[in-house]
Amino acid sequence: MNDPSASRRRPPTSFRTLPPTESPRLVYFSSASENTHRLVQRLRHPSVRIPLRPRTEGMIRVSRPYVLVVPSYGGGDAKKAVPRQVITFLNDPQNRSLIRGVVTAGNTNFGEDYCIAGPVIAKKCGVPELYRFELLGNAHDIKTIDHGLDEFWKTTQKEEETA
Amino acid sequence: MTPSTDRRPLTEISVTPPSFRHDPNHRLRPINWNRIQDEKDLEVWNRLTSNFWLPEKVPLSNDLPAWQRLSEEERTLTMRVFTGLTMLDTVQATVGEISQIQDARTEHEEAVYTNIAFMQSVHARSYSSVFSTLASTPQIEESYRWAVANDLLQERAKKVLVHYYGDDPLRRKVASTLLSSLLLYAGFYLPLHFSVHATMTNTADMIRLILRDKAVHGYYSGYKFQRGLDSCTGDRREEIQAFTTGLLDDLYDLELQYSGELYEPLGLMDDVAVFVRYNANKALMNLGYPARFGAEETTVNPEILAALAPGSDENHDFFSGSGSSYVMGKAVETDDDDWDF
Numbered sequence: 001m002n003d004p005s006a007s008r009r010r011p012p013t014s015f016r017t018l019p020p021t022e023s024p025r026l027v028y029f030s031s032a033s034e035n036t037h038r039l040v041q042r043l044r045h046p047s048v049r050i051p052l053r054p055r056t057e058g059m060i061r062v063s064r065p066y067v068l069v070v071p072s073y074g075g076g077d078a079k080k081a082v083p084r085q086v087i088t089f090l091n092d093p094q095n096r097s098l099i100r101g102v103v104t105a106g107n108t109n110f111g112e113d114y115c116i117a118g119p120v121i122a123k124k125c126g127v128p129e130l131y132r133f134e135l136l137g138n139a140h141d142i143k144t145i146d147h148g149l150d151e152f153w154k155t156t157q158k159e160e161e162t163a
Numbered sequence: 164m165t166p167s168t169d170r171r172p173l174t175e176i177s178v179t180p181p182s183f184r185h186d187p188n189h190r191l192r193p194i195n196w197n198r199i200q201d202e203k204d205l206e207v208w209n210r211l212t213s214n215f216w217l218p219e220k221v222p223l224s225n226d227l228p229a230w231q232r233l234s235e236e237e238r239t240l241t242m243r244v245f246t247g248l249t250m251l252d253t254v255q256a257t258v259g260e261i262s263q264i265q266d267a268r269t270e271h272e273e274a275v276y277t278n279i280a281f282m283q284s285v286h287a288r289s290y291s292s293v294f295s296t297l298a299s300t301p302q303i304e305e306s307y308r309w310a311v312a313n314d315l316l317q318e319r320a321k322k323v324l325v326h327y328y329g330d331d332p333l334r335r336k337v338a339s340t341l342l343s344s345l346l347l348y349a350g351f352y353l354p355l356h357f358s359v360h361a362t363m364t365n366t367a368d369m370i371r372l373i374l375r376d377k378a379v380h381g382y383y384s385g386y387k388f389q390r391g392l393d394s395c396t397g398d399r400r401e402e403i404q405a406f407t408t409g410l411l412d413d414l415y416d417l418e419l420q421y422s423g424e425l426y427e428p429l430g431l432m433d434d435v436a437v438f439v440r441y442n443a444n445k446a447l448m449n450l451g452y453p454a455r456f457g458a459e460e461t462t463v464n465p466e467i468l469a470a471l472a473p474g475s476d477e478n479h480d481f482f483s484g485s486g487s488s489y490v491m492g493k494a495v496e497t498d499d500d501d502w503d504f
Contacts, residue, residue, distance in 0.1 A: 091503040109378035114472035130481045135448040148482025
C-alpha cells in the first residue's frame, strides 16, 4: 500500500454489471465501521453498496445515473481522503459517466479537511457536491437528503430529457 | 535450538504479553504487522502516525501580544480551562488508553492504544507549552493549585477513572469515548471563541491539531466498542446502553456546573452548553447510539462552527436550497496514482 506503483501491479478487478432494473439511484461506500451504511439504511431511497474488498468480492458496474454517498477519511494526507474502493469504482469509465452528484460524511474536527472527499470527487468527475453530514447523520440530515434526492432527480431527469 | 514443529496457527498456541497476568505459562508472541486481523487497526495506525505533531512546531509566542491584550478575567479563564484540559489528557494518557490494552481484540489494537496514549501525553504537554510561553511561574502554580482544589474538576475525572479501574471492558470504552467527546469540548470552546475574534490564533491552531487527533481516537474506541457489542446478548446490550445514557447524563450535569463556574462570568455559558451537547451527540454516534439531544439544542453558533471547520457552512448544502449554486469543489491535489483519470 505504501508503494505508489503497487496499484499498477495489482491483478485486474473483476466487475459485475447491475442491469438497469437492479441499478439503484444511490450508490454508497461504508467501511467496517458501518457509519455511512447506517445513514443510508434510514433513507427512503433504495441503494447499493460498493464492496469492501473488491479484489476478492469483485467490483460493481452500475447502469443508471446515481448519486454517490461517501465517507471522508479525515486527517493526514488529503490525497487519501477518498476510500480506495471508491477510487476503484470510479476508475471504471461507465461508473464514472453515470455519477450525477456526491454526498459526503465527515467530522468537523478535521477542520479544513472536513468532508474533503466531496470536493475531490466533485472536481474529478465534474459533478456537484450536494450535501455534507457528520458521522451517522441525524434526523435532520435524513429528512434533507431524502427530500433533496427527490427534487434533484426531478430536475436532473428534465435536464437529461431536454438535452 | 530446534525449529518448532507445531503447525497450528500462532494465535492458537501463543498469547500477547498483556495475557501474562492471567497465565504466566502461556507462550508469548511478538506483534506481527504482516498478519493483520482487523484492517481498521492498520488504517487507524497509519492515520495516527501521519497526523503526528509536536507543540514545538506551533509558533505560540506569536500570541504574546494578543495575550497581553486579554483582560485579567480572560487570562485567568484561559489558564484554568487549559489546566482542566491538562487534567483530562493526563487521565487519558496514563490510565484511560492504557486500561484498554488488556481488552484488545487483536495484537495491533494493543499497539494502537500505546500510540493514542502517547499522543494524549503530547496534548497534555502542549498546554504546558502555552503556559510557559504566555504566563509566569506563579500564575502557572496558581492555576494548578486551583485544579487540585476544585471539587467539580476532581469529580469529573474520578467519575471516569472508576470505570477504567473497573472490570467491565465495554464500560471502559464508553467512559473513554465520553471523556474524549463530552468533557473536553467545553475547554476547546474557548480558543475557538478567541479565534472568532481574531485573537490567540496560534493557540487556536494548536487546538485544531488536538481536535483532529481526538476525532480519530473517538472513532477508533467507538469502533472497537461496537465490535465488542457484536458478541453480546440482548440483555447485556440493553445494560450497556442504559449505563451509557446514565453516565452521559451524570457527566453532562457535572460539565454544566464545572463549566458554568468558568464561563458564566463572561456570559458565554449558553453557547458553551450547546457545543457540549453537539459533541455529546457525536460521542454517542461513535458508539453507534442515536443522538441524546435534539437539533434545536445542538445548533452550534455558526461562527464557532466556521472556526472549527470552514466547510461546514450552508454553501455545501445544495439540498436545502439555501446555497444559490452548486459547489463544484475547490482545487484539491489529486495526483494520486490510484486514480486512472
